[in-house]
Amino acid sequence: MQLIKAGFKSNKLMTLVGLMLAIAYVLPELTDSTYDMRNASYGQSRLLAAKGIPLPIRKPGNLPYVEQPIQVDIGSLEAEWSNADFDLGHIRYGQAVPRLFVDQIPVDILDIQDVEKRKQVFISVVLPLILNNNEKTLSQRDRLMSLISARKSGQTLLAADENWLQNLATRYREDPYQLDSLLLKVDAIPVSMALAQAVEESGWGTSRFAREGNALFGQRVWGQGKGIVPAQRAEGETYEVRAFDTLSESISSYSHNLNVHPSYEMFRTERARRSGEPDNPLNGYKLTETLTTYSERGQDYINALQNLIQANRFDQLENAQLVRERLAGNRL
Template sequence: MQLLKSGFRSGKIATFAGLSLAVLYVVPEFIDGARESHTQSTSAGVVVQSSRQDAFDLAKLDDILSRVDYRLDDIRRGEPVPRLYVEQIPVDIDSIPDVDERKNTFIKLVLPLILNVNEQIAEQRQRLNGLLQVKAVGKSLAETDRQWLEELAAGYRTDASDPFKLLDRVDTVPVSIALAQAVEESGWGASRFVREGNALFGQRTWASGDGIVPEERERSDTHEVKSFDSVAESISAYVHNLNTHPAYEDFRKARAALQDGPDMSTDSLGLAATLQAYSEKGLEYVNNLRNLIKTNRLQDFETAELAP
């Protein structure tokens, strides 16, 4: 469980550092005040909305997957990942009897969401690099670009006058690490925090009523596990936390060092060593992440891309 206060508040559509997740949602329909479960195809992909009265379960998921050509073996061979976006993990995912099938189902649902967040950050980074190149040759930025740069820096909790620090923060998180932490923190999506609050990464909050009270919490403690309106918001907050919190500066520096070396996918096991601060387990937590990455071949998804 993440030990450090995230400092975020979730809205219906979360925006972290200008990273809008609006593409993951369609406007909910209400009948007698209750939202219905439904699937809708949009320009962003297939969006699966959950219901407040009729929980998203495996039966609904099976119906959706039967209409989407999505096999992890194909993804491992380089096929694109379908843009399948779910708002929540099926509440009965732990009832899948076959362990491998349960794991594959979890990866299928979380992988497109991680890639979507990384895709948007990559677009930010590309624009940022272009603007920094303009400044490097002594040219002035257009007013719209200057304002965008300042807003981006503020969102990433740094100053636009420090381009190298900003570049260290505006960067993607290795897919294998994000998947491994989602697994470790959520128990392959079966935890109470996922069912009740879409909380994949165990981020804590000290704002009363902003999350879920852990059953094992000491009486003297006041923290809660931050809850989110969707799994996508949880992933966005997690990535933003790694990209901005002082506790993960070593992670960002190590990631930046890989930019000039081999592909990042070759050293996600090394990067995991910089995440001891994420859990009170420390080195044991790092070893757990490494074992998950190796045992489940999560590095196979490092270069995966979403379908056009």
Template sequence: MSTPEENAIYKHLKIGLVTGFSAVLLLIIGVGGFLWQTKEIDGVEGQEINEDKTAQIDPDKKTDQGANEVGSSLIESDNYLQARLKIPNLKQVSASSATDLLTKLREKGSNNWPPEKELRGVTAAEFPEDLAEVSVNERKEIFYRVLAPIVIAENLRLRSARDLISDLSQRRHSLSDEEQEIVEELAEYYRVSLEKDSFYSDLLHRLDEIPVDLAIAQAANESGWGTSRFTRQANNLFGEWTWTQKEGLVPERRAEGQTHRIRVFDSLQRSVRSYFYTLNVGNSYEKFRDMRAKLRENGKQLDGYYMASALTSYSERGQDYVDEIRAMISFNNLDKLNSLELSNE
């Protein structure tokens, strides 16, 4: 079954081809921490992952009801439009071992790491089973090379969506029927009331990017740098729970009487996309979105270290979790990720 946003995307495509702003519309679904230091953080690097102590994603989220499957399958399958509109596309490489994957990422991406300004869109759908067996430096490099392009691409998608909504808001009283239907479906998807005068500003408040340094740090923390069972078997980077996905993984130490499972994703990018949606919609993260909006208002770059302070509800560990995420950002100089752009190569 198509999701509300996927239906909206389809309508965007139709309108774009007719009205001439298809490039903007299609970009909505366009796939759209480096190794400066390898310092270890006590209790973070090399720790045994307790799968039942990973973050509990806000239960308010519509898990597995289609709403968080923000699909880009339509544009990904249409190579003609992809090439015609110059939409950045992530190239996935696969390998049977971590060493082989790193070799391919270097060959297809860049021998020099980190890149200075632009990052080639080369990634992988999943991490290899033996990722924990390579050196810490190699493990981190693989993790950064795989995750950074995904996070940047997902931010590009959201940025393009914001551009579209900003455009529609300027002519809100003269929208076509199809444009109005698009707005209504996006309102439902992002849980924003159309009845309020502040509708467009409310939607833009939720439809926004996540700092790259923060996303990378949380993914590394929750997944044990890609080595956790949840990540290896379910492509689940953030320990996201589900109560409806029958094929989800059952936590090994799930308490008697509990019914949650660990959600399964078909790729690492889907896991990142779901995490973005959680922070942008979940009731527990309103303060996070307020902080982001304030940075926007003041013309400042999104700062993951600063915004992490609003994520005490993300994990049952509260402030200790926030402190650990901030430590990972600082020790690994992940803030440098925030200025990288995805190359069109």
């Protein structure tokens, strides 16, 4: 007791108590500060720790990188169409079609509840691609006609032209010296007919084959793993629906099929006959009548195509043309 009293008198004990209180106050602050520094990247860590909420676990740094494919949606398409002044109403009455080419069916096409809007989206996607394919084919046809004329007049063709003819004939499965027969095959597909078949075969772009495989025309391929297996394929069947990297490839394959396959010789003959008759213009509605072997449904299939052409006024798009200027960055 005397010692304590002496300590108070000498202020030694008070100094000792003060130091102990200071350490008790500062130590938790130092601990929290160190904790915050270790976990600063998570933000508000002190608050989370105070509430007893576990902090998020850091993502492991060794996870593999997965590249996500670019997907086209309705919103981005509508913005592009607006910028390009793409208006189907005006196109139906003669306005040139902007060169805006889309590689895939919009991923959210099934989300469009308005049937008319879904139709407009599908036509706007497919029409420029059909026209572009026809443009390429007609360019080949023009060169072919020029070389046929030169050969008939007795001119000797350049080696480059002979080589081009050979490659073209091979592609169209024709004898390079049977140029008139080759000319019968190198020609455009009527726009209204192509649109109607794309609609009928893909359900306005909503079918699984169109959305997953860019397949617009239901073309079959035999061999496991070469396409998409139909859910309703009959037992014992081995065919698959051919898939494509882009919609453009699907249209090119469809066009080539009509132009070379023996089953569509009637189509090619009737197309050539109408092309040479100014009073009997080429039109898809009449030429659908030659597609009797395209579908197992036969005449019912042809009736369906003709109903689609009439109901959707695809005849108004028969003579549509792409704008002449080639715009940069015109593929989505």
